Amino acid sequence: MSDLLAAWAQMAMSLGFHIIFAVLGIGMPLLMVLSERQWLKTRDPVWLDLTKRWSKGTAILFAVGAVSGTVLSFELGLLWPAFMEYAGAIIGMPFSLEGFAFFTEAIFLGIYLYGWQRLSARAHWWAGVAVAVSGTISGIFVVFANAWMNSPTGFRIVDGKPVDIDPIAAMLNPAAFTQSLHMTLAAFVSTGIAVAGIHAWMLRRDTSSPFHRAALKVALMIAVPASLLQVISGDLSGKFIARWQPVKLAAIERHFETTRGAPLLLGGVPDEAAGVTRHAIAVPKMLSVLAFSDPEAEVRGLNDFPREDWPPLAVVRYAFQIMVGLGGMMAFASLWVIVCWVRKREVALKRPLLTFLALLTPAGFIAVEAGWVVTEVGRQPWIIQGFMRTADAVTPMPGLVIPFTIFTVLYCFLGVIVAWLLWAQIVRVRPA
Amino acid sequence: MDAPVLALVVAGLIMVAVNAYVVLGGADFGAGVWDLLARGPRAAAQREAIAERIGPIWEANHVWLIFVVVLLFSCFPPVVAHLSVVLHIPLTVMLIGIVLRGSAFTFRAYDSTDSAVQRQWGRIFAVSSTITPVLLGMCVGALVSGALAVPTEASFVARFITPWWSAFTLTIGGLGLAVFAFLAAVYLTVEVQDAGLAEDFRAMALSAALAVGLFAALGLWFGRNTLTATTRALLTNPAAIALQLVTGAAAVTAIGALLTRRYRLARTAAVVQVSGIVWGWGLAQFPALVPGVHTIASAAAPTVTLRLVLIGVAGGMVVLVPSLWYLLRIFKAEPARAFERVDTAEHRLPE
Ligand code: HDD
Ligand code: HEM
Numbered sequence: 086m087s088d089l090l091a092a093w094a095q096m097a098m099s100l101g102f103h104i105i106f107a108v109l110g111i112g113m114p115l116l117m118v119l120s121e122r123q124w125l126k127t128r129d130p131v132w133l134d135l136t137k138r139w140s141k142g143t144a145i146l147f148a149v150g151a152v153s154g155t156v157l158s159f160e161l162g163l164l165w166p167a168f169m170e171y172a173g174a175i176i177g178m179p180f181s182l183e184g185f186a187f188f189t190e191a192i193f194l195g196i197y198l199y200g201w202q203r204l205s206a207r208a209h210w211w212a213g214v215a216v217a218v219s220g221t222i223s224g225i226f227v228v229f230a231n232a233w234m235n236s237p238t239g240f241r242i243v244d245g246k247p248v249d250i251d252p253i254a255a256m257l258n259p260a261a262f263t264q265s266l267h268m269t270l271a272a273f274v275s276t277g278i279a280v281a282g283i284h285a286w287m288l289r290r291d292t293s294s295p296f297h298r299a300a301l302k303v304a305l306m307i308a309v310p311a312s313l314l315q316v317i318s319g320d321l322s323g324k325f326i327a328r329w330q331p332v333k334l335a336a337i338e339r340h341f342e343t344t345r346g347a348p349l350l351l352g353g354v355p356d357e358a359a360g361v362t363r364h365a366i367a368v369p370k371m372l373s374v375l376a377f378s379d380p381e382a383e384v385r386g387l388n389d390f391p392r393e394d395w396p397p398l399a400v401v402r403y404a405f406q407i408m409v410g411l412g413g414m415m416a417f418a419s420l421w422v423i424v425c426w427v428r429k430r431e432v433a434l435k436r437p438l439l440t441f442l443a444l445l446t447p448a449g450f451i452a453v454e455a456g457w458v459v460t461e462v463g464r465q466p467w468i469i470q471g472f473m474r475t476a477d478a479v480t481p482m483p484g485l486v487i488p489f490t491i492f493t494v495l496y497c498f499l500g501v502i503v504a505w506l507l508w509a510q511i512v513r514v515r516p517a
Numbered sequence: 518m519d520a521p522v523l524a525l526v527v528a529g530l531i532m533v534a535v536n537a538y539v540v541l542g543g544a545d546f547g548a549g550v551w552d553l554l555a556r557g558p559r560a561a562a563q564r565e566a567i568a569e570r571i572g573p574i575w576e577a578n579h580v581w582l583i584f585v586v587v588l589l590f591s592c593f594p595p596v597v598a599h600l601s602v603v604l605h606i607p608l609t610v611m612l613i614g615i616v617l618r619g620s621a622f623t624f625r626a627y628d629s630t631d632s633a634v635q636r637q638w639g640r641i642f643a644v645s646s647t648i649t650p651v652l653l654g655m656c657v658g659a660l661v662s663g664a665l666a667v668p669t670e671a672s673f674v675a676r677f678i679t680p681w682w683s684a685f686t687l688t689i690g691g692l693g694l695a696v697f698a699f700l701a702a703v704y705l706t707v708e709v710q711d712a713g714l715a716e717d718f719r720a721m722a723l724s725a726a727l728a729v730g731l732f733a734a735l736g737l738w739f740g741r742n743t744l745t746a747t748t749r750a751l752l753t754n755p756a757a758i759a760l761q762l763v764t765g766a767a768a769v770t771a772i773g774a775l776l777t778r779r780y781r782l783a784r785t786a787a788v789v790q791v792s793g794i795v796w797g798w799g800l801a802q803f804p805a806l807v808p809g810v811h812t813i814a815s816a817a818a819p820t821v822t823l824r825l826v827l828i829g830v831a832g833g834m835v836v837l838v839p840s841l842w843y844l845l846r847i848f849k850a851e852p853a854r855a856f857e858r859v860d861t862a863e864h865r866l867p868e
């Protein structure tokens with residue numbers, strides 16, 4: 086394994102691991118405070134039990150999220166020192182602000198978890214709200230930084246060095262809005278669907294459990310709107326990359342020749358050497374509509390760009406299809422739930438729906454990972470789109486396969502333990 | 518403010534954050550050391566007191582480190598680039614320690630109460646709490662000794678190992694461990710209610726104080742050659758002399774207060790003493806950030822960035838300071854009543 090390969094494998098692995106905890110760290114506090122609110126309103130002990138279980142889960146997930154995030158903040162320098170040297174002054178701003186958001190989150194999580202008897206009921210609930218809000222904000226800030234790598238703004242290059250730096254313009258780069266919206270929704274979708282899935286599974290065995298009914302209800306309250314909005318937000322992201330990262334869009338769509346009124350290709354066999362896709366079903370003008378809301382718009386194709394600027398085409402396309410496919414299924418489940426609600430039917434009694442939700446449990450997380458692969462691999466070979474190549478950013482330190490192996494083993498171990506703890510200490514424990 | 522002043526202010530801010538990490542986060546590591554060394558009839562009670570102390574606050578304390586990292590890479594990016602190349606190995610090991618420490622502590626709190634399981638997590642927690650400060654100290658030692666000015670064409674060993682692997686850096690690693698353990702034991706004397714436990718932690722604090730003295734002396738001995746410039750600066754600069762005096766006086770006060778069982782005084786004195794050590798390090802290498810490579814002025818980011826980060830920090834403090842105060846008021850103002858982990862908590866009474 087070359088050092089460059091090891092470096093990005095380690096980066097991708099660390100981020101892929103952290104993102105699961107980050108997503109849950111954004112979603113779980115919201116579930117927790119919604120459920121605690123019900124407890125305060127109804128004084129039905131089922132809600133208290135639920136709140137406490139969810140906050141125990143949040144405590145475990147948060148700790149692993151915090152330590153894996155710390156690893157990331159060091160890894161940016163450890164693996165990509167040239168990137169940090171180049172970009173630090175430009176995008177340090179969102180990272181610094183994110184630091185404050187973490188701080189607030191960690192403080193109020195401590196208060197929330199350990200302060201049950203020390204605070205009034207209302208103060209305790211508000212501590213939970215502070216956790217949920219600051220967790221969401223920290224996610225948004227870090228995605229701002231990532232968005233800058235996709236659409237770098239706020240500086241000029243003179244003699245190979247960035248000058249005229251404007252950190253605010255860099256932070257509010259063109260991708261910042263679409264990406265942070267999409268990410269935040271993704272956090273709510275994946276947490277909501279996963280929690281709904283687990284409790285749907287339990288309900289299939291015991292339809293009467295008030296505990297699982299309560300949990301399912303709250304989880305769906307988040308998952309349903311978020312997964313429907315996510316489709317719209319995904320469309321916005323697509324329109325964004327059509328304008329700012331045409332190579333990425335072309336890779337996603339296997340679109341080789343620049344055309345007006347471009348068709349959307351379904352399936353097909355790409356011939357990279359010849360620069361065409363054969364045997365695909367073409368939906369006329371659809372790509373132009375999706376990318377620019379205009380059936381006659383011109384969509385640039387891969388052949389317009391030098392080969393060395395192409396990302397790995399297959400990875401990007403399949404990752405995109407996985408994300409959109411799962412997103413579609415989750416949106417479908419949400420519509421189904423809405424139909425139940427409108428008809429005043431109990432979701433908990435619809436066995437096929439429960440089964441479907443249970444099957445979707447990991448769907449959101451898989452979609453999140455796939456989406457990041459689209460974003461990150463789709464940007465290759467650039468680490469900063471158009472300005473710095475990944476190969477130029479990597480550390481001179483040799484033997485990077487060693488830390489990669491160590492962290493992979495460590496994270497596998499942590500992943501197994503966390504899954505086991507959540508199962509054995511939280512899900513399996515009988516409701517009081 | 519013009520550029521040099523701004524850079525100085527930010528560098529000072531980073532030192533404040535380092536100081537906060539040492540006196541707050543450092544004590545959490547130190548407590549892990551005592552978990553490892555817990556002995557005698559009250560060993561279980563000692564461990565429980567340690568867990569109670571760390572539980573609600575370690576994550577907040579830990580953020581100071583993240584804060585240091587983000588401030589450094591926004592405001593002095595070349596420093597981060599340089600340090601993360603030459604200190605790649607110790608920093609990586611330190612990260613592994615941080616990961617294991619945090620997760621094992623949390624897993625212990627939420628895994629089954631079966632004592633075998635508990636001990637297993639406890640041991641991982643304690644061992645990683647012990648290793649991490651040593652590596653942190655070694656990195657600081659390497660930095661302050663000026664060993665990090667390695668040419669890029671040096672051999673692998675000369676570039677990636679020698680700078681941080683020497684008798685001097687190992688001693689500073691030991692000093693880091695001793696300082697953290699000292700802080701933890703002193704804090705614990707105040708925070709436990711049981712007189713017997715307080716006696717235990719007092720004994721621990723005194724032995725750690727001894728270790729601090731020992732490692733400091735060893736550090737001066739091993740550093741006598743590499744540190745000549747530094748030592749001279751330390752001895753001639755009036756600010757440095759004043760700092761040394763304050764640190765020394767605080768050390769004497771801390772030990773005296775421990776001997777006479779005035780624990781609150783001991784705690785204040787220990788914080789002053791350790792802060793003195795931290796700022797002593799800062800002054801010793803001032804104005805260099807990486808001696809021989811980067812100074813505050815040469816490594817600083819453009820003025821706009823520094824100014825915006827300072828504004829951001831000021832704005833952030835408006836949220837942070839009251840929150841932190843609230844946290845400490847809730848958990849530190851009164852001694853722990855019972856270990857109120859969420860699952861053991863009773864239902865709150867309706868108001
Ligand atoms: C629950 C997760 C989830 C779901 C259901 C979707 N996405 Fe997504 N997508 C993500 C989770 C995600 C993500 C992991 O959060 C990404 C990676 C970077 C980002 O900001 O969001 C992402 C990136 C991403 C990008 C790349 C943006 C860029 O590189 O700047 C596009 C074009 C889309 N998405 C489009 C869609 C479409 C059309 C969807 C239709 C249903 C969709 N996504 C559903
Ligand atoms: C290079 C990328 C990243 C870095 C350097 C990074 C850094 C960190 C750090 C240092 C922490 C610990 C903070 C603490 O102690 O509370 C953390 C936690 C967190 N991160 Fe990341 N992070 C990255 C990617 C992401 C992404 C992409 C998200 C997207 C949503 C995210 C969201 C969060 C959240 C919500 C937390 C709070 C802790 C939790 O809930 O588990 N991070 N991150």
Ligand code: HEM
Pocket residue numbers: 093094096097100101103104161165168227228230231454457458461462465467468475
């Ligand atoms: C948390 C979600 C994220 C995931 C799952 C993710 C995934 C990946 C993947 C798969 C790669 C390897 C791409 C390749 O080389 O082919 C990568 C690279 C990288 N990502 Fe991300 N990424 C995430 C967020 C971020 C964020 C928030 C940042 C920084 C602000 C970031 C910075 C980087 C850097 C510096 C690299 C290495 C250089 C490169 O390969 O482009 N990533 N990431």
